[in-house]
Amino acid sequence: MRAAVREGWRIGAAAAGALRGRAGRPLSQAAGDSGGADGSGGGGSGSREAVERLVREHPVVVFMKGSPAQPLCGFSNAVVQILRLHGVEDYRAHDVLQDPDLRQGVKNYSNWPTIPQVYLNGEFVGGCDILLQMHQNGDLVEELKKLGIRSALLDAEKDKEKK
Amino acid sequence: GAGGPLARTIRAKLTAALQPTHLEVRNDSPRHGGPPGAETHFGVLVVSGLFAGLPPLQRHRLVHEALRAELAGPLHALQVTARTPEQWQSDPKNPPAPPCLGGSKR
Numbered sequence: 001m002r003a004a005v006r007e008g009w010r011i012g013a014a015a016a017g018a019l020r021g022r023a024g025r026p027l028s029q030a031a032g033d034s035g036g037a038d039g040s041g042g043g044g045s046g047s048r049e050a051v052e053r054l055v056r057e058h059p060v061v062v063f064m065k066g067s068p069a070q071p072l073c074g075f076s077n078a079v080v081q082i083l084r085l086h087g088v089e090d091y092r093a094h095d096v097l098q099d100p101d102l103r104q105g106v107k108n109y110s111n112w113p114t115i116p117q118v119y120l121n122g123e124f125v126g127g128c129d130i131l132l133q134m135h136q137n138g139d140l141v142e143e144l145k146k147l148g149i150r151s152a153l154l155d156a157e158k159d160k161e162k163k
Numbered sequence: 164g165a166g167g168p169l170a171r172t173i174r175a176k177l178t179a180a181l182q183p184t185h186l187e188v189r190n191d192s193p194r195h196g197g198p199p200g201a202e203t204h205f206g207v208l209v210v211s212g213l214f215a216g217l218p219p220l221q222r223h224r225l226v227h228e229a230l231r232a233e234l235a236g237p238l239h240a241l242q243v244t245a246r247t248p249e250q251w252q253s254d255p256k257n258p259p260a261p262p263c264l265g266g267s268k269r
Contacts, residue, residue, distance in 0.1 A: 066264075074195075074261040075240065113227055113234040114241060128261065129243050130219045 046105025055109075055119040059147040060091035063106045064116040068093050075128040076116045082135045086144060087152025121147055166190060169202035169237060173230060177209055180229035184248050185210035187257060191242070195263040206242035206260050210251040219245065 044050065055061050060083070066072030068080045083091060096103035096115050106117055110124040118125045120143055125131065134140040141151040166174075166188065174188050187208040192201035207226065214222045222245035227234060234241065242260045 071264055074263045075242075077264055078261040111224075113231075124220075126220050126223065130223065132258070133219055 044101045044105070045099050046101035046103070046108070048105070048109055051102070051105050051109040052122075054092070054094060055124075056122045058090075058092040059121050059149065060088055061119040061122075062091060062093045062116060063096055063102075063119075064093055065095065065097050067095055072097060073116070075114075078128045079116045079118060079131055082131055082140070085135070085153065086140060086149075087155075088144065088149060120144075167200060167202050169233065170205070172233065173205060173207065173238075176229045176233075177207060177226065181209055181211040181213055181225065183209050183211045185251060189260075191240070191260045194260065195240070202237060204240040204260075205238060206244075206257075208244045208246075208257040210246045210248055212248055214245050214247050 062079055062083075064071065064073070064076035064079060066076055071077035071080050080093075094102065094106075096106060103115065106115070107113055110117055112124065112127065114127055116127055118127070118131050125134075125143070131140065134143065141153060144151050167190070170188050170190055174186065177183065177186060177188070185208070189206040189208075190202060191204040191206050193199075195204045197203055209226060213225065217225070223243045226243050226245060227241075230238065230241065244257055246254075
């Protein structure tokens, strides 16, 4: 368990880096810079196409309030903590507080009224309640395995068995 | 009936839509720094046979559908626990909301 906690600090730093976008600019600016090329009426950061791009960017994508290093909402923090427990080191986290268009666009895309939202392999999985349930009943370990991610909890259990 | 107007609306709409055998509506607003009487953050426990055979995502969608207008309006956050009567009988636990971190005021 301690190893998973140590990994958690690295998650925070890495995810904070991911939050800034590739060129180090805040996400909302990066979305604006890409221009309206996708023809969805301005190509705003909240368009279906923009959200689709984000959820397909990585096997694990989270829309949240704040960042993994500094969540600004208890539900968002719960999602971050659960992923940390499973040793998920590398995922994309998007702070919807930085971008009102993205915040609404995400809700439209998934037809889900609240944040945080968790996407696994581009597919909407649910919010904090559902992720917590999946964590408690073992489903999350299985879903991560399908993505080629080995949950840290499997190793933690193995260590227990060895002792 | 306990609670303010939004609590009563939530209770009425969930009762009408899901015919629950057990329903708990909890106002979590004070835990999120709301002033007295605030009705912004709620948690609901819904026990209904209508959930049978549905995965959690679909159960939550049914709850959201019943509260669509409220979620587009004053209801900022909604924690949902959705169980079938059989599940509730074998494990009658309503998990509490995660602690608020209070940073965004929204």
